[in-house]
Amino acid sequence: LKDCKYAHFRREFLQLHPIDQAEFYGTLEESFRQKLYKAIHSNEMAAIFQALDFEEQKHLAVIELDQQYAANMLNHLYADDAADFLSQLEAHEAEAILRTMKAEEANHVIDLMSYPPKTAGSIMTKEFVSITSNQTVQQVIEQLRLEAPDAETIYYLYVVNDVKQLVGVLSLRDLLTASPNEVIEHLMSSRVISIESTSDQEEVAKLIKKYDLLAAPIISPNRTLLGIVTVDDVMDVIEDETTEDLGEFSASRGATDVNLSAFQAAKLRSPWIIMLMFFGLITAGIIDQYEETLEQIVLLAAFIPLLMDSAGNTGTQSLAVVVRGLALGTIEKKGLLRTLRREFSTGLMIGLLCALVLVLIIPLIYGNVILAIIVGVSVFCSLSIATVIGAIVPLIINKLKLDPAIASGPFITTINDILGLLIYFSIATSLLQYL
Amino acid sequence: LKDCKYAHFRREFLQLHPIDQAEFYGTLEESFRQKLYKAIHSNEMAAIFQALDFEEQKHLAVIELDQQYAANMLNHLYADDAADFLSQLEAHEAEAILRTMKAEEANHVIDLMSYPPKTAGSIMTKEFVSITSNQTVQQVIEQLRLEAPDAETIYYLYVVNDVKQLVGVLSLRDLLTASPNEVIEHLMSSRVISIESTSDQEEVAKLIKKYDLLAAPIISPNRTLLGIVTVDDVMDVIEDETTEDLGEFSASRGATDVNLSAFQAAKLRSPWIIMLMFFGLITAGIIDQYEETLEQIVLLAAFIPLLMDSAGNTGTQSLAVVVRGLALGTIEKKGLLRTLRREFSTGLMIGLLCALVLVLIIPLIYGNVILAIIVGVSVFCSLSIATVIGAIVPLIINKLKLDPAIASGPFITTINDILGLLIYFSIATSLLQYL
Numbered sequence: 001l002k003d004c005k006y007a008h009f010r011r012e013f014l015q016l017h018p019i020d021q022a023e024f025y026g027t028l029e030e031s032f033r034q035k036l037y038k039a040i041h042s043n044e045m046a047a048i049f050q051a052l053d054f055e056e057q058k059h060l061a062v063i064e065l066d067q068q069y070a071a072n073m074l075n076h077l078y079a080d081d082a083a084d085f086l087s088q089l090e091a092h093e094a095e096a097i098l099r100t101m102k103a104e105e106a107n108h109v110i111d112l113m114s115y116p117p118k119t120a121g122s123i124m125t126k127e128f129v130s131i132t133s134n135q136t137v138q139q140v141i142e143q144l145r146l147e148a149p150d151a152e153t154i155y156y157l158y159v160v161n162d163v164k165q166l167v168g169v170l171s172l173r174d175l176l177t178a179s180p181n182e183v184i185e186h187l188m189s190s191r192v193i194s195i196e197s198t199s200d201q202e203e204v205a206k207l208i209k210k211y212d213l214l215a216a217p218i219i220s221p222n223r224t225l226l227g228i229v230t231v232d233d234v235m236d237v238i239e240d241e242t243t244e245d246l247g248e249f250s251a252s253r254g255a256t257d258v259n260l261s262a263f264q265a266a267k268l269r270s271p272w273i274i275m276l277m278f279f280g281l282i283t284a285g286i287i288d289q290y291e292e293t294l295e296q297i298v299l300l301a302a303f304i305p306l307l308m309d310s311a312g313n314t315g316t317q318s319l320a321v322v323v324r325g326l327a328l329g330t331i332e333k334k335g336l337l338r339t340l341r342r343e344f345s346t347g348l349m350i351g352l353l354c355a356l357v358l359v360l361i362i363p364l365i366y367g368n369v370i371l372a373i374i375v376g377v378s379v380f381c382s383l384s385i386a387t388v389i390g391a392i393v394p395l396i397i398n399k400l401k402l403d404p405a406i407a408s409g410p411f412i413t414t415i416n417d418i419l420g421l422l423i424y425f426s427i428a429t430s431l432l433q434y435l
Numbered sequence: 436l437k438d439c440k441y442a443h444f445r446r447e448f449l450q451l452h453p454i455d456q457a458e459f460y461g462t463l464e465e466s467f468r469q470k471l472y473k474a475i476h477s478n479e480m481a482a483i484f485q486a487l488d489f490e491e492q493k494h495l496a497v498i499e500l501d502q503q504y505a506a507n508m509l510n511h512l513y514a515d516d517a518a519d520f521l522s523q524l525e526a527h528e529a530e531a532i533l534r535t536m537k538a539e540e541a542n543h544v545i546d547l548m549s550y551p552p553k554t555a556g557s558i559m560t561k562e563f564v565s566i567t568s569n570q571t572v573q574q575v576i577e578q579l580r581l582e583a584p585d586a587e588t589i590y591y592l593y594v595v596n597d598v599k600q601l602v603g604v605l606s607l608r609d610l611l612t613a614s615p616n617e618v619i620e621h622l623m624s625s626r627v628i629s630i631e632s633t634s635d636q637e638e639v640a641k642l643i644k645k646y647d648l649l650a651a652p653i654i655s656p657n658r659t660l661l662g663i664v665t666v667d668d669v670m671d672v673i674e675d676e677t678t679e680d681l682g683e684f685s686a687s688r689g690a691t692d693v694n695l696s697a698f699q700a701a702k703l704r705s706p707w708i709i710m711l712m713f714f715g716l717i718t719a720g721i722i723d724q725y726e727e728t729l730e731q732i733v734l735l736a737a738f739i740p741l742l743m744d745s746a747g748n749t750g751t752q753s754l755a756v757v758v759r760g761l762a763l764g765t766i767e768k769k770g771l772l773r774t775l776r777r778e779f780s781t782g783l784m785i786g787l788l789c790a791l792v793l794v795l796i797i798p799l800i801y802g803n804v805i806l807a808i809i810v811g812v813s814v815f816c817s818l819s820i821a822t823v824i825g826a827i828v829p830l831i832i833n834k835l836k837l838d839p840a841i842a843s844g845p846f847i848t849t850i851n852d853i854l855g856l857l858i859y860f861s862i863a864t865s866l867l868q869y870l
Contacts, residue, residue, distance in 0.1 A: 016626070019646050144611055145611060172607065173583050191451070210454055214649060232666075239644075239673075242680075246755050247755060249755065249844075250748075250754065250844070251751070252752040258766055259769065265777065266780075266784035266788070269785060270789070274788065274789060277744070277814075280742075281796070283741060283744075287736055287739075288737045291733050294733045294736055298726050298729045299723065301733075301739065303715075304736065305715055307715075309743075309845070309849065310715060312845075313685075316685040317685050317707075320684065321687065322693075325691075325693040328678075334693050342700065346704065349701035349705070350704060350705045353701075354705070358712075361716070366723075409844075413744070
């Protein structure tokens, strides 16, 4: 295909969706890639660039392309994607590229890079369409013809006053169905759903999801329109947050990427395992304290796993309920105390049920009623407590705005293990005389 | 506000976003709600209805509204939302409403209800804009003016031939920037990204995410255009799938909703806990087999929790990596075998590191080198195996297209517990003479 039939290749290649172009690009060797750069303009390359991983982007923009071509390409990128890429580069590499870029585009990008990560400002883009309330439908349509190729979305038109404050919004749908001479002021909705640039990116995601929007306007404290966040960026935010939640659940935060090498994965994951293993040493110390009790009735050891797993599983269920409730905002609606009370009641019921099953089954297998009572009562107590621990720890962490990684699933399981074993051996020791 | 000043209330109320109208509606008592129904037309009520929970919807449509008003309201709903609601009702209730609805709308809804749950067909809607390739830009704009109020999105225009097969797509953006006399055939892209109605709803979500689309067309096997799925529906799919994944991780599938009563939650969650408790009884049986070994050296029992937790945590990490990799499609790219090999290597490294730490620490605390070797070697073996179990079980389940709930986190933890204990006690028994 590409033994220098550039024109033919160009025509075929540009018919593909940019995402598929990027996939094709990823399969090429360097010599072919260099030919591709000659066949493709920098604005067409921008669409491919946007679909690549950061590592591929870096290789492309910093190593393979000459600086002028790279800067032209970044000029054509949406400012949010350019800012995203440049903020991950070394400072001097980013500066070199920014200096070669068009001043206007570079300023947009530098502005976006100034917002702290994970805020609404950091994920917004500058390429929106703003209109004024005294324009007519016809005038706006004319304006759209000019601006449409560069805007990230033209489906929402944001109405600003003469000091650039956001005063209204109009969908393209409403614009098209209106008569050409109508004035925007009479068509626009003045109750605009907007969000401040310093808000958490998750707030933007919640807003867009709640109102089924295609984009949300980002404003400054004095209501100046700064940028917009589109629904595709929000989908990426949701994906990242989900990965983060799952990482927390499994003590593998930041290490769930299958593309890491085994060594990198081990390096990221082993600190968690080792930290949790030290908690295991505490548990070992507790059991060691009760060595005398254990010596008298070794069978007690057999139920350690059952007790630990049951408490661990019940606590993890509560954790899942609370983590999901916080993510979806259903807990705010219901109230913290009511959530806790619900979890505790659930724990009491599950605990009671499990205890009853054990008190019936253990005597059948091991012929020991006292043992059954010890295990049953311990399971009842530790399951009731486990739900409260599983629910309260993430709630406290959320209230204190701490890093929720501390409340990871295995951590809660470990707390519940320790409490469960203390309960178990205390009960066993006090009932020892009857065994 | 609403002591019968209907006209004034109406004006104020309709300025609110439907989502906020629904929130306000939720705070009203029945007598006020009845007044609201009088003030608001059935098409305006449809927007509120769409934002309610199923229980609220059912109460509204089946109990509080008279059947004609309810049917009118459902006529104005997008067909996918109506189908969603009606398919959750009892068959006779749904039929009663469908019979009162407009025949055309009712047929759309009945058609949508015929697709199996969780397929692309079940989440699509019929309200799309279809055009033909011989229309001009001006003609399409005229058509949009008429159809825009009823279509779920007008931002993508789907081009069909005379037997309704999908042959192209055109964005409203491209339409607006084209000259009015241009023919659609020259503007449209004929490489349309589409998906069959029988595909899994997650496939639609992946496609829309991958290509940053606002909607995707759903086709029959012979490429007839059946409907579209919009990005807001896809966000709901992603949310549901995330809830499901988290439920599987924590053995609380289908029970992570904070709004369930404590009794309902206990009813849904206790079967998992009890099932896992029975596995605990198996573990107890295994330990019981080694009672003699334990009697001779009770301290062995102290390290049961450490061993179990470490294997459980490591396995859960692998599970998280694989579950996330399957959800994001990164595992397909990397290959199953390479993923498994990566996990196993990671397990060997983490296992080795943990074993080294234990072999150094245990003699310091308990003054027992043999014990340290037993625990260290067991941890090394069980952690290496745990990563493989954690990775292979969800992969097999995914390949066999079974219900992934079987691979829930606690289930994998339990398998790893059993294997870990067998390794531990086998090693301990064979080294008993040296203790």
